[in-house]
Amino acid sequence: xxxxxxxxxxxxxxxxxxxxxxxxxxxxxxxxxxxxxxxxxxxxxxxxxxxxxxxxxxxxxxxxxxxxxxxxxxxxxxxxxxxxxxxxxxxxxxxxxxxxxxxxxxxxxxxxxxxxxxxxxxxxxxxxxxxxxxxxxxxxxxxxxxxxxxxxxxxxxxxxxxxxxxxxxxxxxxxxxxxxxxxxxxxxxxxxxxxxxxxxxxxxxxxxxxxxxxxxxxxxxxxxxxxxxxxxxxxxxxxxxxxxxxxxxxxxxxxxxxxxxxxxxxxxxxxxxxxxxxxxxxxxxxxx
Amino acid sequence: xxxxxxxxxxxxxxxxxxxxxxxxxxxxxxxxxxxxxxxxxxxxxxxxxxxxxxxxxxxxxxxxxxxxxxxxxxxxxxxxxxxxxxxxxxxxxxxxxxxxxxxxxxxxxxxxxxxxxxxxxxxxxxxxxxxxxxxxxxxxxxxxxxxxxxxxxxxxxxxxxxxxxxxxxxxxxxxxxxxxxxxxxxxxxxxxxxxxxxxxxxxxxxxxxxxxxxxxxxxxxxxxxxxxxxxxxxxxxxxxxxxxxxxxxxxxxxxxxxxxxxxxxxxxxxxxxxxxxxxxxxxxxxxx
Numbered sequence: 172x173x174x175x176x177x178x179x180x181x182x183x184x185x186x187x188x189x190x191x192x193x194x195x196x197x198x199x200x201x202x203x204x205x206x207x208x209x210x211x212x213x214x215x216x217x218x219x220x221x222x223x224x225x226x227x228x229x230x231x232x233x234x235x236x237x238x239x240x241x242x243x244x245x246x247x248x249x250x251x252x253x254x255x256x257x258x259x260x261x262x263x264x265x266x267x268x269x270x271x272x273x274x275x276x277x278x279x280x281x282x283x284x285x286x287x288x289x290x291x292x293x294x295x296x297x298x299x300x301x302x303x304x305x306x307x308x309x310x311x312x313x314x315x316x317x318x319x320x321x322x323x324x325x326x327x328x329x330x331x332x333x334x335x336x337x338x339x340x341x342x343x344x345x346x347x348x349x350x351x352x353x354x355x356x357x358x359x360x361x362x363x364x365x366x367x368x369x370x371x372x373x374x375x376x377x378x379x380x381x382x383x384x385x386x387x388x389x390x391x392x393x394x395x396x397x398x399x400x401x402x403x404x405x406x407x408x409x410x411x412x413x414x415x416x417x418x419x420x421x422x423x424x425x426x427x428x429x430x431x432x433x434x435x436x437x438x439x440x441x442x443x444x445x446x447x448x449x450x451x452x453x454x455x456x457x458x459x
Numbered sequence: 460x461x462x463x464x465x466x467x468x469x470x471x472x473x474x475x476x477x478x479x480x481x482x483x484x485x486x487x488x489x490x491x492x493x494x495x496x497x498x499x500x501x502x503x504x505x506x507x508x509x510x511x512x513x514x515x516x517x518x519x520x521x522x523x524x525x526x527x528x529x530x531x532x533x534x535x536x537x538x539x540x541x542x543x544x545x546x547x548x549x550x551x552x553x554x555x556x557x558x559x560x561x562x563x564x565x566x567x568x569x570x571x572x573x574x575x576x577x578x579x580x581x582x583x584x585x586x587x588x589x590x591x592x593x594x595x596x597x598x599x600x601x602x603x604x605x606x607x608x609x610x611x612x613x614x615x616x617x618x619x620x621x622x623x624x625x626x627x628x629x630x631x632x633x634x635x636x637x638x639x640x641x642x643x644x645x646x647x648x649x650x651x652x653x654x655x656x657x658x659x660x661x662x663x664x665x666x667x668x669x670x671x672x673x674x675x676x677x678x679x680x681x682x683x684x685x686x687x688x689x690x691x692x693x694x695x696x697x698x699x700x701x702x703x704x705x706x707x708x709x710x711x712x713x714x715x716x717x718x719x720x721x722x723x724x725x726x727x728x729x730x731x732x733x734x735x736x737x738x739x740x741x742x743x744x745x746x747x
Contacts, residue, residue, distance in 0.1 A: 267730070267733070267734075268728075268730065268732070268733055269728065269729070269730025269731075269732075270730070291727065334727070334728040335727040335728050336726065336727050336728055339727075358722070358723025359723065359725065359726065359727035359732065360720060360721050360722070360723055361720065361721065361736060362732075362733055362736055362737075377733060379727045379732070379733070381727070382723070432648060432649065433648050433649065433721050434646070434648070435646025435647065435648055435670070437647065438624065438647065439579065439622070439623040439624050439627075439647030439667045439669070440556075440557065440622040440623050440624055441557070442555070442556065442557025442558070443557075444556070444557075444647065444650075444667070445555070445556055445650050445665060445667070446555075448649060448650055448740070449650075449740055449742075452736070452737055452740065454737075454742070
């Protein structure tokens with residue numbers, strides 16, 4: 172396997188299996204053909220025309236849309252959907268970060284509607300005399316998603332009502348006991364995007380990459396039970412683990428590959444260099 | 460104006476005015492409708508079919524293609540083309556860096572055939588106590604292209620027969636008197652791409668971005684007459700000059716914007732952040 176294999180693995184979506192989902196004139200997401208029958212059962216809420224799904228246009232405010240879709244989702248939950256993943260964590264529904272959301276949707280339901288999720292992913296690193304090192308956490312074995320896998324130093328989903336930076340600072344405290352004054356030094360330096368499909372669920376997500384240089388005497392500590400343990404690895408070990416294994420959670424590999432690029436671990440004359448950098452920001456014809 | 464305006468200015472190509480130019484099955488470049496009559500005058504060398512130009516397939520080696528096209532170009536030069544820009548500097552003809560070139564073509568002629576050019580662009584910076592600083596050269600007023608404009612610390616076109624890194628090391632010595640041992644510490648950290656049109660000329664180019672941290676006591680010196688002078692600027696002055704002026708050569712703005720992103724000068728919650736980062740690697744539908 173190789174770095175490009177991780178990118179391909181994240182970008183496994185077969186978009187032909189989906190139809191777009193519109194709120195007014197804006198494409199809010201995508202609905203898989205196997206999930207579409209659930210929408211078809213609710214013609215009061217979802218209309219199908221011209222190979223697309225349209226939310227009831229009389230829901231003319233974000234609050235009305237959020238409430239109506241939530242009632243529908245709770246009904247689905249009652250029939251066994253979102254098993255164990257319902258978090259009461261509202262995600263903003265928007266294709267472009269920074270735009271006022273069209274509505275909010277429960278995190279667990281976002282990929283069922285192919286809604287784009289955002290999130291901050293931080294790489295905490297240390298410049299030691301013997302070279303660059305990266306703080307690598309292992310996810311708690313009790314987490315419902317990707318238990319026990321390796322992760323980015325701090326990472327989180329992006330709920331509605333908070334900025335990416337403030338969310339990162341909050342996650343730094345919760346996941347790694349990084350104090351606010353230190354977390355405020357994190358810098359947004361890139362993003363990664365991918366179109367990931369898991370059965371009828373689609374994640375056309377964008378994760379914003381942050382870097383944070385940490386002092387040698389600082390040690391992150393798990394705080395909220397989401398992280399099993401932290402280890403400080405030489406960057407070459409991280410590089411080889413990403414290159415040769417699936418030990419990191421799928422999208423965390425892309426954040427680390429972006430880190431390797433920005434920190435000069437690839438050679439300009441590597442015939443894959445430009446291709447790797449380009450594909451970290453995968454686009455789809457439908458993305459515009 | 461804004462950062463996005465620089466990206467739009469670099470990506471001004473109207474591809475509908477061009478037709479692709481093929482060597483065998485591979486698209487080598489693009490020919491503008493106003494330049495096409497010159498190719499039509501040479502049906503022994505260029506065939507037009509299915510809305511595309513095709514190089515004579517009996518030219519079945521890179522050397523044969525290079526020689527035949529060169530003879531054609533010299534004839535054009537005799538009729539006034541490439542005025543003053545002919546350099547006897549062969550560029551590789553390839554769409555993907557690292558692939559064996561289909562042929563070589565004189566640098567001055569590359570944009571007439573919409574051939575993708577590559578090149579290394581280096582940002583030399585200093586971490587001073589009072590913050591990040593960047594070495595900013597002003598191009599010689601005697602240069603045939605973009606005289607007197609501001610430039611990236613070291614930058615050059617990419618001729619055939621040398622790697623990007625070796626070319627950068629050579630340019631570091633020639634343009635800025637940066638000794639080899641120091642230049643070897645430069646790291647490839649990103650690339651920028653754009654589709655720039657100037658009349659019938661098309662530059663669908665890719666520039667590989669290198670960073671080089673320099674010591675406070677090192678001063679680059681113009682060596683080959685290409686640079687008028689070097690100044691060390693606080694990064695905020697570079698940021699504002701890029702944002703507010705056209706003082707930098709057009710594509711150098713993109714390399715600097717990429718530098719600003721990677722060094723954390725943009726905020727994650729800036730509604731333009733993701734858009735700026737994406738557009739630095741502009742693609743066209745025809746690029747695949």
